[in-house]
Amino acid sequence: MGDKFQLIHDVSPGTAGWTVKVVVAEKFSPRVAQRSPTKYQNLILMDSEGSTVQATLYGQNITTFQDELILGKTYLISNALVKETNAEYKAKSGEIQWTISGRTRIRRVEENNSNLLISTYSFTDFEDLPKYMDSNVDLSVIGMIIDIKPRRIIQTRFGKECQVQDLVLVNKRFDTVLLTMWEAFVDNECKYICQNLKKKTCSDWKASQSLSISTKADSSFFIDGEFELVEEFKSWGHTNSEIIDNMISEKHYLTSTPSKLFSKLSVLTDEKDFTEIKSIQGLKTVKQFFWIKGRASVKVLNQTYWYMSCNNCNKISSENYGDIYPCVFCKCTDAKAIPRAKVYMQLTDPTGYINATAIGNPAEYFLQSNAQILMNQTLIPTAASMRLSIDEDEIFYVKAITQELSPDCKFEILFIVNPSQIAGDKNKGKAPVEHIGEPIKFLEPTTKRSLFHSDTDDAQSSKKKCDKSTIEITKKNQ
DNA sequence: CCCCCCCC
Numbered sequence: 310m311g312d313k314f315q316l317i318h319d320v321s322p323g324t325a326g327w328t329v330k331v332v333v334a335e336k337f338s339p340r341v342a343q344r345s346p347t348k349y350q351n352l353i354l355m356d357s358e359g360s361t362v363q364a365t366l367y368g369q370n371i372t373t374f375q376d377e378l379i380l381g382k383t384y385l386i387s388n389a390l391v392k393e394t395n396a397e398y399k400a401k402s403g404e405i406q407w408t409i410s411g412r413t414r415i416r417r418v419e420e421n422n423s424n425l426l427i428s429t430y431s432f433t434d435f436e437d438l439p440k441y442m443d444s445n446v447d448l449s450v451i452g453m454i455i456d457i458k459p460r461r462i463i464q465t466r467f468g469k470e471c472q473v474q475d476l477v478l479v480n481k482r483f484d485t486v487l488l489t490m491w492e493a494f495v496d497n498e499c500k501y502i503c504q505n506l507k508k509k510t511c512s513d514w515k516a517s518q519s520l521s522i523s524t525k526a527d528s529s530f531f532i533d534g535e536f537e538l539v540e541e542f543k544s545w546g547h548t549n550s551e552i553i554d555n556m557i558s559e560k561h562y563l564t565s566t567p568s569k570l571f572s573k574l575s576v577l578t579d580e581k582d583f584t585e586i587k588s589i590q591g592l593k594t595v596k597q598f599f600w601i602k603g604r605a606s607v608k609v610l611n612q613t614y615w616y617m618s619c620n621n622c623n624k625i626s627s628e629n630y631g632d633i634y635p636c637v638f639c640k641c642t643d644a645k646a647i648p649r650a651k652v653y654m655q656l657t658d659p660t661g662y663i664n665a666t667a668i669g670n671p672a673e674y675f676l677q678s679n680a681q682i683l684m685n686q687t688l689i690p691t692a693a694s695m696r697l698s699i700d701e702d703e704i705f706y707v708k709a710i711t712q713e714l715s716p717d718c719k720f721e722i723l724f725i726v727n728p729s730q731i732a733g734d735k736n737k738g739k740a741p742v743e744h745i746g747e748p749i750k751f752l753e754p755t756t757k758r759s760l761f762h763s764d765t766d767d768a769q770s771s772k773k774k775c776d777k778s779t780i781e782i783t784k785k786n787q
Numbered sequence: 788c789c790c791c792c793c794c795c
Contacts, residue, residue: 349794367793395795408793446791616790623789651790668789719791 317360320391321405323769328414330423336380338493339371352378354386356408357422359429364389364407373637381394381423387414388627411625411638412617427451435484450486452478453546455557455717457503459494474499479556481545573623601705602728603658605665605675606698610690614676614683618649623669650686652676656705656720665707665720674725675699703727733748 315327336355342349350371352364366374378384380596389407409415432451463471474495476488490499546553555779617626628646638646649671656665674678677696686694704726710719 328794340794344795347793351794365794368793390792406794410792411790613790618789649789668792672790690791721790 314385316358317356317405318361320362322392324391326387328385329356330383330385330418331356331362332378332383332426333378334361334426336378340364342651352409355426355429357425359425362407364403364409366409370410373411374409375417377637378409379416381426383418383422385414385415389413391748404425410682414627435478435480435482435486438486450478450488451553452480453553454502455479455485455553457499460499460695472496476502479553482549483549483552483556485556517573526537528597543595557756596706596753598706598723601658602702603656604699604702605654605656605705605722605725607652608655608664609653610697612653614672614678614690614695615648615650615680619682620645620647623649648680650676650678650680650683656722663707663720665705665722667722669724669726671722675722676782 314330317329317331318328320327331354336356336452337351340348341347346367348371350366353361354364354368355361372741386409389409389415391405391407393406394406432449435450435452440451456474456478458477460472463473471492472495472621474490476487476499478488478489479485507536563598595606617628617630618624618634619626619639619641621636621641621644624636624638626634626636626644626646628634630646630648632646633643634646635642649669651666651668652672652675653664653666654675656663663785667675675696676683678694683695688694690697706723706726709719709722
């Protein structure tokens, strides 16, 4: 890791223009907030000095960035939202948290910093595992996978059905342990391991497949995509390929496993990991559309009247104007970063007022400006530089988004129609042909889910899954 | 369709 970049400690709330090179040291499973339907995912990032910072992803960004921030990989990160952790919860003052969102710039660096990462782990010897049985401690082990058993369904003591799958690990002393993967780990990590197993010849695989497992909290465990994480196991595997071959083919560690030795180190018993159905039953986002005839004006002058966007999907971009880049949202490989107008304003009619946001065309129409001008404008605008209020009635098509736990609706202006454009009452109730706004598109509801996302998506519906992996002890192989 | 923020 070079040192031309800042370190985690150099970045405080308000620090500008920073870039930190980090390794994704831990990646926790996405969770649903206890007091709101918000989904969040915490990561631990580590810089070249081994300092760490907690980074959080929210909502849709979790799936958006899941292939972007891979455990064990190195990234250059800039422009994350940096703030002190909530005073209500922080253990000590000065604790910093990064929020990763669409405006965060993330660049993959092809560097292997696994040694740095590994150096922060303390691994428990397989032979010491029995003393931790049933103690519910978090620990890490390191080893090579030499077998994957079929997945199976078990019933927990609460009657819940869980899918599990066993892996057999071997360490450098040829001790074996059975690692049981639970729920989402079966769908994700086990599937991933199996895929790689099929792609490679047996000797390639066993010689290079190495991993470290952390049962820390609900953290994912490490499996490096290219299996380069634990170099030392590569050479060990090559040197001892005959013995490992024999273990794989003979499987004598299985026949010599007394079932009574199977005892879980940790069981999912934490009641607070489960969600009461009644607390999620009524939750839904209500969206309503309606028309308002009235006037609009900007009340908050000091706001940002634009954001950098993807020319393909309009989502926020972390790139510089004009740059061609792969968009994390729409996956367009040659997206272009272009400004998009945005304005926060107040709508009034004789009965009252609401605050509303307009984005894109309606914003440009209202401001009588365009995104590029807005982007280049450095001073707080005045009425001379853009229109800040409309002095005659216009018709606004507004979307209301009611948010759980937020007392106020948020309003968004989808388009603006000048009343003169509407000829008489014949068009009443119809969308006008000429409107100032985005083209109206009627899209089939789409789902962005893919198989590999099912973990996160299920996590919010069924709340927290039991995604801990437990280590079960098998008889040693010698 | 887009912005903002969000959790322990």
